[in-house]
Each structure stands twice: as structure tokens, then as C-alpha cells.
Amino acid sequence: MPLAAVSPALHDLSRLNTLALQAHARTVVALDRLDAVERLFAQAPAAFVLGGGSNVVLPRVFPGTVALIRLAGIRRLPDDAGDVIIEAAAGESWHGFVAHCVAQGWGGLENLALIPGTVGAAPVQNIGAYGVEVCERLESVTAYDRHAREWVRFTSDASAFAYRDSRFKREPGRWLITAVRFRLPSAWTPRLSYPDLRERPEWRDGAPTPQAVFDAVCAIRRAKLPDPAQLPNAGSFFKNPIVPAALAERLRAQAARMPAWPLADGRVKLAAGWLIEQAGWKGRRLGRVGMHERHALVLVNYGGAERRDVQALADAVVADVAARFGVMLEAEPVQVPAAG
Structure with missing residues (x-):
């Protein structure tokens, strides 16, 4: 049985990635059955697999096959x-x-x-x-x-x-x-180590349930992060960098309020969002893209952006953070090559 191609209207991938980047593919197929997996890669060995599109930076044109994961259950x-x-x-x-x-x-x-x-x-x-x-x-x-x-x-x-x-x-x-x-786990205990969760007023009335923690996390995220359906974004665009303890100590000497978390291996994890904000990029735009006004770690598309716009902004942020702090940021989203 041949794989069924998705309607040609969906060859426009801008609605299939949360950054809403202008992107197109020549062939798009829906993968909704396990027995189609081997057949897919026999027919298109270099097919690119696209799930929710929330952690990818798509090219303007992808000349190969894009497989949409629709496996459910x-x-x-x-x-x-x-x-x-x-x-x-x-x-x-x-x-x-x-x-x-x-x-x-x-x-x-x-x-x-x-x-x-x-x-x-x-x-x-x-x-x-x-x-x-x-x-x-x-x-x-x-x-x-x-x-x-x-x-x-x-x-x-x-x-x-x-x-x-x-x-x-x-x-x-x-x-x-x-x-x-x-x-x-059958013996569940809440994980409330982060201040945003630990200090919730709801916990004063007793130990939280999984539902209560779920609701609190949703409320916190909605207050901090833009909804991709309203303002296209890929969530946190950069990883929190992990640096040697000596570098973290030097940076803390310059900025005592810099967030830092010691790790078991002796290194220290820093807050990428804080570094980006200190470098002056919070709420700043570069053409059709920018870093969000409430959360400096979130790169947003204000409309009509392509991958080259995202790359230009990411490169500028990385360069400024490196110049100011000596820390190299690494992007989280996958850069999809323009080949298939």
C-alpha cells in the first residue's frame, strides 16, 4: 500500500511549526500507522520527521519528503x-x-x-x-x-x-x-524545589495533589510565556549554559545577583535568560523577530519571518552574551537542513 500524501495545501509548513516560519516542502506524508514506518523509509530514506513543530527551525524550502507523525494511542x-x-x-x-x-x-x-x-x-x-x-x-x-x-x-x-x-x-x-x-511512582511526592512552585499560596491549606501542581505549573507558564498560537515562538530558544566553577565565580564577583546552580560534577549552570537580559536583548527586536518583552529567553516571530531572520537574531544574541560574559549560548531548536 503506497503512503498517502497530505493535501497539497499542507505543503505550506508555516502552520506546522510553532515559530510560524515561512517554510515549504515538496512532498508531505502523514505517518499514522506503524506498518507504514518501514515503507516510508524504503521509499524516502532521507525523509524528515516532523512532530509538533515546537523545537525546530525550518528552512524556506525543503526539497525532500516531510513525514508528519500522527501515531496515536x-x-x-x-x-x-x-x-x-x-x-x-x-x-x-x-x-x-x-x-x-x-x-x-x-x-x-x-x-x-x-x-x-x-x-x-x-x-x-x-x-x-x-x-x-x-x-x-x-x-x-x-x-x-x-x-x-x-x-x-x-x-x-x-x-x-x-x-x-x-x-x-x-x-x-x-x-x-x-x-x-x-x-x-505509586508513592507520589510533589516536586516543589523551584521558588515559583514552592512559594505558591495554595500549599498553605495542605499538601498539594498532582492536579494542584499541574494547575500551578500551567498558571506560571501562561503568565511568563507567550502562547505560540497568539505570538509564534519555540519556547526557550537557548539552553542554560553549564560553565566551569571558576568562570561562575568570576561572573558572580561582577554580578552577585546572577542566578547560578552548582551541579554534582563541580560545574555550574547559569540562567541563559538572565544573561540575555543583561546583554540588552529582552524585548528587543531585529526586523521581523525579537526576544520577548517578558521572557528574554523566548525568541518570537512578529510576522513573516524566515529562518535567516531567526539565525541573524540568534547570532547577534550569542555574540553579545559572549562579549559581555565570556559564555557561549547554544540554541535548543533543531536547525533543519534545506535538503532531503
Whole structure:
């Protein structure tokens, strides 16, 4: 059975990426069945896989095939340990999946609420927020190896997770994630280490529930971050840089209020948003793009932007932060090559 091409109207990809960049592809197919995976890569070995479009910077023209991940389904699996083992297909909305778990009373992912994108993209970036990373709850990843043409299941350890990183990200174009399993603890305790969560007035009336933490995270994110549907963006555009302790000490001597978090390996994580704001980029525009007025870490598209606009702004921000602090910022979104 041949793969079905999406309507030619959807070859315009501007509505399929949260930055709303002007982008087009010559061929777009919908991947909504597992039995179509091998057939897809037999027909189009270099196809680019697009999920929720929330962590990509697309080129003006992509001459190859773009495969839209539409695999759906959520199921609970038995577990002798009493934990909740839940598997979600790669095309499920990440926020929708988190909301589903919380609605069932299954805690563990509520700190990751309202992060855009799909379930399949979550392990690639090892998404994290408010003191929780997805790798902490991940049981396994099912993926298709496009090089070896075989199916593989990775445990959390085998996925080689790091800060905003994984083996899937380090080997771009090799793995197509089709499903992810999570282990949610039967003995749940809230994770409230971040001040924004720890200091919520709601907790004064008693210990929070997963639903209460979920609601609080959603409220905090909505207050700080622009809705991509209203103002196109890709969320946090730069990673929080991790630097040697000696450099962090020198910077703190110059700016005592600089946010910094010591890590177990002796290095220190800095706040990219603070560095960008101090470099004068908060609320500043460069043509059709700019850094958001309320959150300096968020790059936004004010209308009609292309990848070259995003790249020009990102390069300018990186250069100014490096000149002022000696710290090199790294972009989070994937730069999709203009080839297929």
C-alpha cells in the first residue's frame, strides 16, 4: 500500500511549526500507522520527521519528503511493583498526555505540563521544567533504526540522557521514535524545589495533589510565556549554559545577583535568560523577530519571518552574551537542513 500524501495545501509548513516560519516542502506524508514506518523509509530514506513543530527551525524550502507523525494511542500496562506503567504513541500531544495522566490520579509528570510538542519528541530533547526531567520518569523508548532497518527498544540508561540531550538527539536522522513508556511512582511526592512552585499560596491549606501542581505549573507558564498560537515562538530558544566553577565565580564577583546552580560534577549552570537580559536583548527586536518583552529567553516571530531572520537574531544574541560574559549560548531548536 503506497503512503498517502497530505493535501497539497499542507505543503505550506508555516502552520506546522510553532515559530510560524515561512517554510515549504515538496512532498508531505502523514505517518499514522506503524506498518507504514518501514515503507516510508524504503521509499524516502532521507525523509524528515516532523512532530509538533515546537523545537525546530525550518528552512524556506525543503526539497525532500516531510513525514508528519500522527501515531496515536495511550495504554496502561501491568506492573508487579505497583507503579503505573503507561505507554503513549509518539504522535500524542505531550501536554494532552500529561493532562490525561493527572486526570487519572497518576502523579509524576505534572511539572512538565504545558510544554508544547509531541510525546515522541520529549525523549529527544530530554525535556525538563520546574525541577523534573523526562528521563526521570521514562521506562523505555521504542524506535525504528533508519540505518540498520530494524526496531529497537531502549531503556532509560541506554538512551544516554543528559541535560537537554540524548542519544536520539546526538544521532540526528537515525531514530524514529514511535512510542514511549513511563513509570509513574505509586508513592507520589510533589516536586516543589523551584521558588515559583514552592512559594505558591495554595500549599498553605495542605499538601498539594498532582492536579494542584499541574494547575500551578500551567498558571506560571501562561503568565511568563507567550502562547505560540497568539505570538509564534519555540519556547526557550537557548539552553542554560553549564560553565566551569571558576568562570561562575568570576561572573558572580561582577554580578552577585546572577542566578547560578552548582551541579554534582563541580560545574555550574547559569540562567541563559538572565544573561540575555543583561546583554540588552529582552524585548528587543531585529526586523521581523525579537526576544520577548517578558521572557528574554523566548525568541518570537512578529510576522513573516524566515529562518535567516531567526539565525541573524540568534547570532547577534550569542555574540553579545559572549562579549559581555565570556559564555557561549547554544540554541535548543533543531536547525533543519534545506535538503532531503
